Amino acid sequence: MAADLLDATFAALADPTRRAILTRLAAGEATVTELAAPFHMSQPAISKHLKVLERAGLVSRGRDAQRRPCRLEARPLKVAVDWLETYRDYWEESYQRLDALLTELRAGEQAPPAGGDVPPAGEQARRESGG
Amino acid sequence: MAADLLDATFAALADPTRRAILTRLAAGEATVTELAAPFHMSQPAISKHLKVLERAGLVSRGRDAQRRPCRLEARPLKVAVDWLETYRDYWEESYQRLDALLTELRAGEQAPPAGGDVPPAGEQARRESGG
DNA sequence: TAGTTTTATAACCTCATGGTTTTGTACCCG
DNA sequence: CGGGTACAAAACCATGAGGTTATAAAACTA
Numbered sequence: 309m310a311a312d313l314l315d316a317t318f319a320a321l322a323d324p325t326r327r328a329i330l331t332r333l334a335a336g337e338a339t340v341t342e343l344a345a346p347f348h349m350s351q352p353a354i355s356k357h358l359k360v361l362e363r364a365g366l367v368s369r370g371r372d373a374q375r376r377p378c379r380l381e382a383r384p385l386k387v388a389v390d391w392l393e394t395y396r397d398y399w400e401e402s403y404q405r406l407d408a409l410l411t412e413l414r415a416g417e418q419a420p421p422a423g424g425d426v427p428p429a430g431e432q433a434r435r436e437s438g439g
Numbered sequence: 440m441a442a443d444l445l446d447a448t449f450a451a452l453a454d455p456t457r458r459a460i461l462t463r464l465a466a467g468e469a470t471v472t473e474l475a476a477p478f479h480m481s482q483p484a485i486s487k488h489l490k491v492l493e494r495a496g497l498v499s500r501g502r503d504a505q506r507r508p509c510r511l512e513a514r515p516l517k518v519a520v521d522w523l524e525t526y527r528d529y530w531e532e533s534y535q536r537l538d539a540l541l542t543e544l545r546a547g548e549q550a551p552p553a554g555g556d557v558p559p560a561g562e563q564a565r566r567e568s569g570g
Numbered sequence: 571t572a573g574t575t576t577t578a579t580a581a582c583c584t585c586a587t588g589g590t591t592t593t594g595t596a597c598c599c600g
Numbered sequence: 601c602g603g604g605t606a607c608a609a610a611a612c613c614a615t616g617a618g619g620t621t622a623t624a625a626a627a628c629t630a
Contacts, residue, residue: 311455314452314455314458315453315454315455318449318450318452318453319449319450319453319617321445321449322446322449322450322453323446323617323618324442324445324446325618327445327522330526331525334525334526334529339576339577340576340577340578341575341576341577349618349619349620350619350620350621351576351577351578352577352578352579352619352620352621353618353619353620355577355578355579356617356618356619357618359578360617373575373576373626373627373628374575374576374577374626374627374628375575375576375577375627376576376577376578380526380529382526382529382530383530385523385526385529385530386527386530388519388523389520389523389524389527391458392516392519392520392523393520394462394465395461395465395511395513395516396517396520398465398511398513398516399513399514399516399517450587454587454588456588470606470607471606471607471608472605472606472607480588480589481589481590481591482606482607482608483589483590483591483592483607483608483609484588484589484590486607486608486609487587487588487589488588490608491587504596504597504598504605504606505596505597505598505605505606505607506597506605506606506607507606507607507608
């Protein structure tokens, strides 16, 4: 499971400064100083944020003399989206009501997922038909 | 901007236990004890996780005598996905190469976004054509 | 060589997080 | 009333996150 990747990715995205940095990088490469400019925050603070983003694989860095230009690496975002898409049905209105109904009908006969610490993601009760 | 919502949502998702809880809840409502069962973790620990999920709006709770059944509330996940979708182009292979090229051609003439702490999300250089 | 720019590291502070155990509260049962 | 069950709240602890300032390293500039 890509648990660590998801951990790092979601954690990285949980900070508004880091999301802003990603947004900025979507417009193209940028140096650390350039990235730091819009924020009233010290340069080391930004460097730390970049390290977090790098650890999550969301940013890669090049070399240009003293500069370390940052590039957006969006692949982990896809992994995050893939995980989230699993729940798409659940945020689509009509489903919500249906689920409430089904849940009431089943009235607490769910078997707890077996195995280790983390219940496998494949265990959800998925229905194919929309309505 | 829904910055606080995104903060809370992504932060909530950054923990594997909490993601597992959401996965479990996708199969239907569950009580705290039921949710705690698969993990070797104390009940208060799970209650804390649930509080985090609740604060992020990812879980709502009912009443059934002493029990406080938890329900998945997926709306914030949609908000998260909407934010992430902004970057879809960037994780689609061919685009990566194209962007690298464009970036080189433009060679560092990006104007830093004006305004407050967080550069607005609308400022990205979006291109329509896939190439 | 010295000086400037760009970035990283180190040391430090504060507060949040994630876990614990213990205790308290609310509800059902007898 | 007493007693079990389900959950929350309190108090505590260790670690890490996010920020600071000060310093060091690496590369260009003169």
